[in-house]
Amino acid sequence: xxxxxxxxxxxxxxxxxxxxxxxxxxxxxxxxxxxxxxxxxxxxxxxxxxxxxxxxxxxxxxxxxxxxxxxxxxxxxxxxxxxxxxxxxxxxxxxxxxxxxxxxxxxxxx
Amino acid sequence: xxxxxxxxxxxxxxxxxxxxxxxxxxxxxxxxxxxxxxxxxxxxxxxxxxxxxxxxxxxxxxxxxxxxxxxxxxxxxxxxxxxxxxxxxxxxxxxxxxxxxxxxxxxxxxxxxxxxxxxxxxxxxxxxxxxxxxxxxxxxxxxxxxxxxxxxxxxxxxxxxxxxxxxxxxxxxxxxxxxxxxxxxxxxxxxxxxxxxxxxxxxxxxxxxxxxxxxxxxxxxxxxxx
Numbered sequence: 501x502x503x504x505x506x507x508x509x510x511x512x513x514x515x516x517x518x519x520x521x522x523x524x525x526x527x528x529x530x531x532x533x534x535x536x537x538x539x540x541x542x543x544x545x546x547x548x549x550x551x552x553x554x555x556x557x558x559x560x561x562x563x564x565x566x567x568x569x570x571x572x573x574x575x576x577x578x579x580x581x582x583x584x585x586x587x588x589x590x591x592x593x594x595x596x597x598x599x600x601x602x603x604x605x606x607x608x609x610x
Numbered sequence: 611x612x613x614x615x616x617x618x619x620x621x622x623x624x625x626x627x628x629x630x631x632x633x634x635x636x637x638x639x640x641x642x643x644x645x646x647x648x649x650x651x652x653x654x655x656x657x658x659x660x661x662x663x664x665x666x667x668x669x670x671x672x673x674x675x676x677x678x679x680x681x682x683x684x685x686x687x688x689x690x691x692x693x694x695x696x697x698x699x700x701x702x703x704x705x706x707x708x709x710x711x712x713x714x715x716x717x718x719x720x721x722x723x724x725x726x727x728x729x730x731x732x733x734x735x736x737x738x739x740x741x742x743x744x745x746x747x748x749x750x751x752x753x754x755x756x757x758x759x760x761x762x763x764x765x766x767x768x769x770x771x772x773x774x775x776x777x778x779x780x781x782x783x784x785x786x787x788x789x790x791x792x793x794x795x796x797x798x799x800x801x802x803x804x805x806x807x808x809x810x811x812x813x814x815x816x817x818x819x820x821x822x823x824x825x826x827x828x829x830x831x832x833x834x835x836x
Contacts, residue, residue, distance in 0.1 A: 539633055539636065543654060566638050
């Protein structure tokens with residue numbers, strides 16, 4: 501099963517679609533989770549997920565905004581989508597009945 | 611260009627070329643403070659280095675070859691210098707022959723050791739260099755032979771550096787050339803041993819040449835593939 505950060509990364513990359521690359525993913529993760537993501541954590545996790553076949557990466561175009569340097573573009577593979585879905589289902593199942601989940605759906609915690 | 615950014619670029623040189631471009635591009639785009647960028651790059655470099663050390667190659671290269679060989683090669687360098695001093699004119703052919711054998715062996719051991727270090731641990735070469743130079747500095751400080759210069763300890767360095775650079779560039783050694791080198795070195799060592807001029811511990815310096823032979827067929831297959 502995926503780790504928490506692996507799930508966050510895959511979900512963020514999937515959400516960004518064709519615009520998924522290092523800087524965009526870091527910015528999106530910081531915005532949605534409120535936590536800064538280090539370059540080390542990002543790129544070593546991307547490598548690990550690519551080795552597992554959950555992501556595919558390739559070198560994109562260089563842009564002036566990046567000082568003429570290339571991007572490492574990222575696409576989530578079908579296997580990656582399935583792994584993220586399995587993780588989400590597992591978290592949903594394990595969270596069933598938890599007080600914060602019941603409160604969120606309008607019920608009482610007992 | 612700020613000092614922080616210059617340092618970041620220097621630190622990024624420890625990464626692969628493609629990753630360096632990507633990381634520096636990400637930092638430019640994010641407009642992060644240069645010092646945060648530097649820490650980020652150093653963090654990535656550290657993680658990459660730690661990943662490399664999970665493999666056996668840097669360990670073998672650093673602790674199995676660079677560190678022990680530097681002591682032995684310094685001893686052999688001093689041996690060559692001493693042999694040179696004790697040459698008694700052109701008539702003593704035996705001594706000249708032994709001296710030439712010592713020089714050839716020192717060059718072959720140093721080059722093959724450097725080559726294997728460079729080939730085994732391209733990205734952790736800095737560690738092997740450090741493990742080789744630390745004993746050198748230690749021995750230079752404690753060097754106490756009045757008739758010899760301290761530099762005589764380091765005769766092995768030039769062929770070792772040439773070998774390491776060729777190893778890093780993955781220069782292909784054919785099986786034939788590698789085998790010829792290994793057989794020659796072995797023959798020279800047997801000859802020196804029979805004349806009582808070879809310390810038995812120096813036999814451990816033989817494995818890099820035979821390692822080159824053992825990896826040569828793979829290397830030629832790589833050439834065919836490419």
